[in-house]
Amino acid sequence: MARARLRSSFEIMIQFAPSRAAGLAQLDDFAPRAAGDYARTRNFDTGGHTNVSRLSPWLRHGLLTETEVITAAVRHHGPDLPEKFVTEVAWRLYFKGWLELRPGIWTAYKAERQAAWNDVQTQSGLRQRWEQACTGQTGIACFDHWAAELAQTGYLHNHARMWFASIWIFTLGLPWTLGADLFLRHLLDGDAASNTLSWRWVGGLHTQGKTYVATAENIARYTDGRFNPRDLAQVAPALDGPPLPAPRPCPVSDPFAPSRRSGLLLTDETLYPDPLLDRVLLPVTTATLQASAARSHLLVSDRVTQFSRAAITDCTTRLAGRLGPVTACTDTQTVVDWASAAQLEQVVMHHVPTGPAADMLAGLKEALAAQGIALSQQMRPIDQLAWPSATAGFFKFKRVLPDILAQAKFENLS
Ligand SMILES: Cc1cc2nc3c(=O)[nH]c(=O)nc-3n(C[C@H](O)[C@H](O)[C@H](O)COP(=O)(O)OP(=O)(O)OC[C@H]3O[C@@H](n4cnc5c(N)ncnc54)[C@H](O)[C@@H]3O)c2cc1C
CATH class of the missing domain: 1.25.40 (Serine Threonine Protein Phosphatase 5, Tetratricopeptide repeat)
Known part of the structure; x- marks a missing residue:
């Protein structure tokens, strides 16, 4: 009750x-x-x-x-x-x-998540602890509260995310990748970069060797005494991981030919294409890609799916007069089919950051090129800076x- x-x-x-x-x-x-x-x-x-x-x-x-x-x-x-x-x-x-x-960090996260998921499927004790944590039935009142809040709202306060991740890793002893996965499936703001790297930061993999320890005093103070947990892990030894890879050069915008017959490709990462349209682009047609399902190997929450879908619709409705006919695509092949059917010479899109949308569009440049269609990815200027x-x-x-x-x-x- x-x-x-x-x-x-x-x-x-x-x-x-x-x-x-x-x-x-x-x-x-x-x-x-x-x-x-x-x-x-x-x-x-x-x-x-x-x-x-x-x-x-x-x-x-x-x-x-x-x-x-x-x-x-x-x-x-x-x-x-x-x-x-x-x-x-x-x-x-x-x-x-x-x-x-360092896109390899996202690839490594997915591989490690898969390995942890295999363990969950074969080790009943681990599976039970994972289920209890995901459904908020660990007996740690604050943790269970945040698990319910996450599921019911798609949002958690930053401090709650830090405490939750710390308790997940160091008190419950669960694999960090499965906690990151829980967040990605439920957070409306679930983001490959902020989420993966924050979990890595808590576990001592980002700032290597330095972990974040959730303490009862800190939780009591910053929840105004709503929670005062006992039995939290007192020590938080850093997780093991390979040395950080060296950074690759930052991507830059592809060349863009304004005179070419162009289509716009929108993903649910960047739904404010107005500056692109204002500066360079008159699309004859537009395609959309909703990538929310690719956040996880498990089912993503309805709340996330609906938010992403409606956010795309909001963008295409708001800009209806400027986009031409709109087609929903689901992967690289359907984008190629759309571009070929519209006899495009060029597909223009914002650079898709490392994460689910980029995963779904793997190989797009080459697949379009095979049809004689150029892909022009434009960096948002703030990202380029x-x-x-x-x-x-x-x-x-x-x-x-x-x-x-x-x-x-x-x-x-x-
Ligand atoms: C374990 C963990 C997982 C997280 N996962 C995500 C995630 O998937 N997506 C996500 O956007 N943020 C994530 N964050 C960062 C942060 O918790 C949220 O961005 C913030 O709580 C969002 O609430 P707000 O908009 O009210 O933030 P505000 O405090 O109002 O901040 C304004 C904006 O700044 C950005 N921001 C604030 N704090 C951070 C931060 N620490 N790291 C990155 N950006 C920040 C966000 O875009 C936020 O909307 C995570 C943090 C932790 C500790």
């Missing part, structure tokens, strides 16, 4: 409407609180989450851009006061860039952040 009450209250607390208009409204509402209030209270998970922006589902699907949300905060408060908020948004840019420079600096730790990245933002502002980038 108590659990049922909790669950329905989650539903009331958080509404994420999958449209750009809803994201802009959320940004409008939050921007006045993006400076001192945010810096003072952002670490508290008191349930309602009004102390943080909750913009992540819109940022994840590219319905809003990082430049837009930073600009809104700076417009309200000036360049210095929302420093904490800007830094958090910069973590997103950093993680995206870091993974893009930020990603090359994601070569090492965040603090090195943060040092060059003011330059990146100054240039982004100067060039009025989205």
Whole structure:
């Protein structure tokens, strides 16, 4: 009964409407609180989450851009006061860039997840512990609460994500990849870069040797005493992993020929193609790719599937007059079929970051080329500015952040 009450209250607390208009409204509402209030209270998970922006589902699907949300905060408060908020948004840019420079980390994650999943299927004790953790029946009240909140809302506060991941790995002794997978299946903002690298960070694989330990005191303090867990692991030895790979060069935009007969390909990573359309592109037709199912080898939550689907529809409806006829594609072959049927000379799209959409479109360039069709992937300018600096730790990245933002502002980038 108590659990049922909790669950329905989650539903009331958080509404994420999958449209750009809803994201802009959320940004409008939050921007006045993006400076001192945010810096003072952002670490508290008191349930309602009004102390943080909750913009992540819109940022994840590219319905809003990082430049837009930073600009809104700076417009309200000036360049210095929302420093904490800007830094958090910069973590997103950093993680995206870091993974893009080392795509092998995503490949290794998927292989390790598969190995852990094989163990779950063959070891009944492990399977039982994994099921209890996923369904919030571990007996650790705070952990079980967050598992229910995740399933019921598709969102968790940042601090709850840190505590949850730490308890998953060090107290429950479960494989980190299966925790990351649980998050990807349920978080509306589930993102290959931010999620994989945050879990690796908690486990001591990102900042190698340095782990994050969830303590009862910290949880009690930052949940306003709602939880006071006992029996959490006191030590958190770093997980074993190979040395970090060296970064590859950052991708750059492909050449683009405006005179060619072009089609636009949209994925659920980047649903604000307006700058591309404004600057270079008059598509005769548009294709869409929903990649939410490829987040996991298991079934992704209905909430995530519906959010992604509706976010794509929002984009194609909003820009209906500029896209030509729209076709839903499901993989590389259906994209090639669409482009061939429309007699395209060129398919244009935003660069697809390492993750599920890029997995679904593996080999696209070569498959289109075999039909005499060029693929032109365009980097978002903010990514082109930020990603090359994601070569090492965040603090090195943060040092060059003011330059990146100054240039982004100067060039009025989205
Ligand atoms: C184990 C773990 C898993 C995570 N998985 C994801 C994920 O799949 N997708 C995701 O977007 N974030 C993830 N995060 C980062 C962070 O928790 C969320 O971005 C944040 O809680 C989203 O809520 P918000 O929009 O209210 O954040 P706010 O505090 O309002 O921050 C504003 C924006 O900045 C970005 N941001 C804030 N903190 C971080 C951070 N630590 N790392 C990267 N970006 C950040 C987000 O885009 C966020 O919307 C994870 C963190 C941890 C510890």
